[in-house]
Amino acid sequence: MIRDDALEALPVRAALPALNHALADDGAAVLVAPPGTGKTTLVPLVLAGLVGGGPARRVLVAEPRRIAARAAARRMAWLLGQDVGEDIGFTVRGERVVGRRARVEVVTTGVLLQRLQRDQELPGVDVVVLDECHERHLDADTAAAFLLDVRGTLRPELRLLAASATTDAQGWARLLGGAPVVEAEGVSHPVEVVWAPPARPVRPPHGMRVDPALLAHTASVVRRALAERPGDVLCFLPGLGEIARVAGLLGDLGAVDVLQVHGRAPAAVQDAVLSPGARRRVVLATSVAESSLTVPGVRVVVDAGLAREPRVDHARGLSGLTTVRSSRAAGRQRAGRAGREAPGVVYRCWAEAEDVRLPPFPAPEIKVADLTAFALQAACWGDPEASGLALLDPPPGGAMAAARQVLTAVGAVDPRGRATRRGTRLVRGGLHPRLGRALLDTSGAAAEVVALLSEEVPRSYGDDLSAALRTARRGGDAYAARWRAEVRRLRAVAAERGGRNGTGGVPEDDGARGDGLVGRAVALAFPERVARLEGGSYLMASGTRAELGEGSALRGTPWIVVAVADRPAGSGHARVRLAAPVEEDVAREAAAALRTEEEEVRWAEGDVLAQRVERLGAIGLTVRPLKDPPPGLVREALLEGLRREGLGLLRWSPEAVALRQRLAFLRLRRGEPWPDVSDGALHAHVAQWLEPELGRARRRADLARIDAGQALARLLPWASGEAARLDELAPERITVPSGSRIRVDYGDPERPVLAVKLQEMFGLDSSPVLAGVPVLVHLLSPAGRPAAVTADLASFWREGYRAVRAELRGRYPRHPWPEDPAAAEPTRHTKARPRR
Structure with missing residues (x-):
């Protein structure tokens, strides 16, 4: 039975006439509605004709996260008084609950992309709703671009709705071809802001690391909020590890339930969070609860001020999630959760003065994330450069070039960037190109390893991927359960695609050769991260050095392949988070595209070094002397020596x-x-x-x-x-009056110097001039010591000579010291030896 009372209470109802009119006239619209108004649940039901008496349509709702897709489907089914799988269904990676007569199907944006790649026309679908557009996830932006392409060329009747809690409405409207913007008013209550910074400074987040002092402070603020305010507490933390740590610090709350909500939370926990409880609750959540989920009963929000976003460290060839300060927009969104049902309060774990320095909005993924999967999507769509796609932000050229290099290395695109048969198989199977290569090139045997690499491995599993695999196999935790489900899905994908050799059979993973298979699979996925031990650290083929943690079981292993790494603050080396041992021959095979053999002639250790070097990327494998190096390379080496x-x-x-x-x-x-x-x-x-x-x-x-x-x-x-x-202009020597030829010193290019005995210059009434510059004359004593310096010899004879004569003639009585040097005879000798 339809729950009319719940439907009537949803504020988005007031915007439905305008929305229906916009879609009927333009075929596309932008819906802006705050969280909790019913945009995710009521709007699809109305568009499908399941409530409100409209025509029957099939509606596809795309959510950015699996947890949000499941929750939306369950909520819509509850509103209709049904179970999921009747009129409402959902499909996420590894799970599909869709009945034959389903009119609304909720999918993740990743699933939507797979369907578009299989059949661009989306047969049977009348309306597509792209929910939570403001989050600017890469899959969502890509799906929107593809759908606009479909509407413009194949299905002009396909209706498209971009829905969001807060978004760049005008930007999306322009992207959708001038589509109308429909706004729904929410029911919000005032939210008081309490600034609750730590008493002592904490280290800023770096990589995946969060200062434990901040997490301890966040837990103390939760305790304070429970003591000061009524209602449930919703606490925002960046990730699963931080949620687990804070939950441990709140383990003695007694009559208060502590629930952990994230993308990997079990369905039972998700259901418990989305339903009011008999006891007071503390809900520890990632950003999934900002807008994708509505948690009833919340009157208090505690915001740690952090978020996880994808980043690429191009200098080190590393990519993954990193912890960042959340944006002011996210802060407003999180605070609003406290005012959904009544006046509330938000405790912000930072100082008010810091708030203005936060970024205004989260960075769009297309600007900061690894674009390998996006580039393959574009190539399979027929637009390798993505230049013809309608995107709010164009992909950065450097990131696209790096992505194409990876795709070429794994055989997903040809040299011109067009998708190969393998690339099409990868994208339709919903596999990241790197992981897809590992699955296909092992004929599906590495499904267990690929499943481990598909999701963040718990830190408690350690940094040795082989040991982590053994832990997952025998584990009974929630991660192990998800891992087993993903293994089944990957084996089915490999079987459907016929494996590498087209046999159609996919072997079970062989535990007996597990370690070797693990290393090979990771090396196939990340060939540039095969690494050799050199001088206490590992040099990866990419050129990045990496270090293992203290106590790692992998220490001393000659060759490893790095699956996950980050960069510690202040360190030039990467830190290995997850790796596997690998044999050198396997590393060579997996990274064969990086192997080079070249004649290397360079200046090193003070001379020309000529050798033939075999490398695996940056790793030197063999070095042999080069007997007859090419003259051109030798010349360049010698020039380098001269420069150095x-x-x-x-x-x-x-x-x-x-x-x-x-x-x-x-x-x-x-x-x-x-x-x-x-x-x-x-x-x-x-x-x-x-x-x-x-x-x-x-x-x-x-x-x-x-x-x-x-x-x-x-x-x-x-x-x-x-x-x-x-x-003539710069003579090497000058003939002075005595007849001597004296060398000119040009050491100072501003003025040449002539050092000559004073008696040899008698009779010369002006200084010599070279290239228009009077020479600086150093007049020397008979012993060759400086007696005077002048650039104006005539002036010296008149004014300076008398003092020099008085000082020196008693010391050198055998040398002439005339009263008038300008008229005297020059000489190289004493008085006893007349001039010849």
Whole structure:
């Protein structure tokens, strides 16, 4: 019997006429309705004609989570006074309860994608409802894009409704081709906000890790809420592990029931949460309770302020869920759960000042998640670049390129990005491409291992996947039960697809060869994560180093393959969460696409290193000397040596050093066509001055034999004829009045220096000039020690000479010290030896 009283109480009823009108006129609409208004339960019943007297239609409702799909189906069946499997059914991965006359079927978005890939027309379906669009799950965005494609090309009569508690309504309306937006008012009560930050700072979340101090604080806030406020308490935590930990801290609440709600909770627990209890309850839940589930009796919300979102660490080739601060939108959504039935209160486990720094909305998965499965969906849909899909946010180019590399490696797409037969089999079987490869390439024998990899393994199972498999086989916990159901499903998928060899038979997993099979399966799924022990840590084929935890049973294993890893805060290495031992030959086979053998010629340890290297990705397998390396590679190695260690590797005679300094002086004073001889310029134009000597060199010793001065001479401006003026503009030596030829020091390109004995400059009334620059003259005593420095010799004779003469003539009486040096005879000798 239909429960009319419950149906009448649902606030969305007031919006039904506008919604029916919008769908009739436009075929598509956006419904915005707060949680608890009946958008998930009443609207599909009305669209199917099961209540309200409308025409009979078949309605498909897509939910982002399995728990929400089951709960919605049960609630709709209860409203009709039926059991699930009559007019209402549901299908989730591994479970299908749908009767022959079902008019409403609730599915997960993943199941919807599989159906669209099998038959794009969705025969027999009249209306598709995409629920909880605001969560921006990747499967939901993809399904919406595919459905819009179907409406535009194959089924213009297919009606499409995007429904959400809070969403970018106008964005979805534009995406649906200008569809009308219908808003339903909810019944909400005031919710008081209590800021309850920890007394001491806690470490921010990183990877999957949450500071235990925050969880202990959250448990204490739950106890405080129970003492201060009436009604049931709904506490939001990021994941299963945190829920279990807080439940343990609340184990002595006495007359209060503690229930744990998450995507893997048993059906009995889900039913208990969705029905009012005789005793007071504390419901510990993930974000599934934000909008997908309505928990009756809640008057208090405790929000730990965290959420789990997918992330990809492209630098390390790791992907998975990570713990982040929840958005302000999620905070509003969670708080609203306390005001569904009466005035309520939300305790927020952070300071009010922090709230404004939180992100306004959760990040769309398409921007942050691993896009491998999405890229395969697009390829099987016929749009490998996803450029023709109607998406609110385009996929990032880098993430799509990385996804295509994975798909190519597992054989799911061809070099042009088009789906192969294997890719089509993977996507229709609802398998992630990586896990699908492991299942198909073992002819289904690895179903048990793939089932383990399909869902987060409890940490209590340890980090050794082989041991975790044995624990699951003998386990009696809820995880083991779900695992066994998934194993059955995977064996059925493999049998349906005929295994790798098309035999149709799928063997049971062989426990006797379990460890070897585990390693092989993981290596097939994650070939870039095969890793070899090197220097206390493991080097993965991807180039990332990973470390095992203290006490790991895998320590010392020569080869492992990493199934799950994260990156600890402040560490450059990944931390292994789950791995399996693997034999080297299996690692080589699974990662064969990453194997390379190349001639490696490089500068290392101060000389040219030439060798033939076989690698598995970044892992070096074998190294053999290379007797006759290609000259081009040798040349590049020598250039690298010159860049690293400098041009001092060449032979720099005093004449070569002087030539470089003279050229640097002319470049500074005259510019073109005089060459730039700085280190950077010489490295940049090495072909102009160091060939052919460099082409004949093979090792460091050969560089040391190259005459740098002879090579530099090639840079002189011969073509313009200016090179002939080198000795005029920047002579190596200058003839002074005594007749001596004195070397000019060009070490400072700003001003050349001439160091000469003072008596040899008598009779010269002005300083020498080179390229328009007066030379800086260092006047030396007869013993060769500096006596004076001047760039204006005439001024020195007039003003400075007298003091120098007074100081030195008593010390050197045998040398001439005339009164008028500008008119005196220059000499290299003492008074006793006249000038010749």
